[in-house]
Amino acid sequence: EVQLVQSGGEVKKPGESLKISCEGSGYAFTNYWIGWVRQRPGKGLEWMGIVYPGDSDSKHSPSFQGHVNMSADKSSSTAYLQWSSLKASDTAMYYCARLGGYCINGVCSRTGFDYWGQGTRVAVSS
Amino acid sequence: SYELNQPPSVSVSPGQTASITCSGDKLGDKYVSWYQQKPGQSPLMVIYQDTERPSGIPERFSGSNSGNTATLTISGTQAMDEADYYCQAWDSRIGVFGTGTNVIVL
Numbered sequence A: 001e002v003q004l005v006q007s008g009g010e011v012k013k014p015g016e017s018l019k020i021s022c023e024g025s026g027y028a029f030t031n032y033w034i035g036w037v038r039q040r041p042g043k044g045l046e047w048m049g050i051v052y053p054g055d056s057d058s059k060h061s062p063s064f065q066g067h068v069n070m071s072a073d074k075s076s077s078t079a080y081l082q083w084s085s086l087k088a089s090d091t092a093m094y095y096c097a098r099l100g101g102y103c104i105n106g107v108c109s110r111t112g113f114d115y116w117g118q119g120t121r122v123a124v125s126s
Numbered sequence B: 001s002y003e004l005n006q007p008p009s010v011s012v013s014p015g016q017t018a019s020i021t022c023s024g025d026k027l028g029d030k031y032v033s034w035y036q037q038k039p040g041q042s043p044l045m046v047i048y049q050d051t052e053r054p055s056g057i058p059e060r061f062s063g064s065n066s067g068n069t070a071t072l073t074i075s076g077t078q079a080m081d082e083a084d085y086y087c088q089a090w091d092s093r094i095g096v097f098g099t100g101t102n103v104i105v106l
Helices: none
Strands: A003-006 A010-012 A018-025 A033-039 A045-052 A057-060 A069-073 A078-083 A092-104 A107-116 A120-124 B009-012 B018-023 B032-037 B044-047 B061-066 B069-074 B083-091 B094-097 B101-105
Touching: A003 A092, A003 A107, A010 A018, A018 A033, A018 A092, A018 A120, A033 A078, A033 A107, A045 A069, A045 B083, A045 B094, A057 A069, A078 A092, A107 B032, A107 B044, A107 B083, B009 B018, B018 B032, B018 B083, B018 B101, B032 B061, B044 B061, B069 B083
Parallel strands: A010 A120, B009 B101
Antiparallel strands: A003 A018, A018 A078, A033 A045, A033 A092, A045 A057, A069 A078, A092 A107, A092 A120, B018 B069, B032 B044, B032 B083, B061 B069, B083 B094, B083 B101
């Protein structure tokens, strides 16, 4: 059974650093991109970026480039989302999700985010 | 940056058909996924690659995509379908979500 289990909620102050995690199991972790999605309170989903655990390649949405860092550890099947200096506007629920896909005759296609973590709530307040 | 626009809300009577639109420049040239999110839950993919249903998603969910508009259709809407729905597409290998639509089953 495919599962993505995220780390617990966090309460931080502005300017502090934070690293949240997403552990995958039940599938070949290194073969699928992991995406991160932000949802501010009462608002919609925001696509932050994706990271490929196989080689740590990552692609960030311009809205998040330079403010967050995405990484992955193959040995522990865990993806990470990291901030070096949090802002109050980072207060949100953060979801990780697996980007599904398939390959036919060497041609690969992505499908969508087929499995999601339970979310990590981050609160940033002075 | 690329934008996807959805109506804020759609109301439907039980058993009727709900249509949720997602508009973006030349969206028909891109693959669209749709996600359902109920209060307090993680999103759930209900359509991928414009028209495909993941395993376990009821047949009443269907999708289409042409021109500048993608559409998620819920046929025979049930009370359990009341949720927020988001479209998602890719632009130059970066993803973007739509603004979201709250489906109300009256």
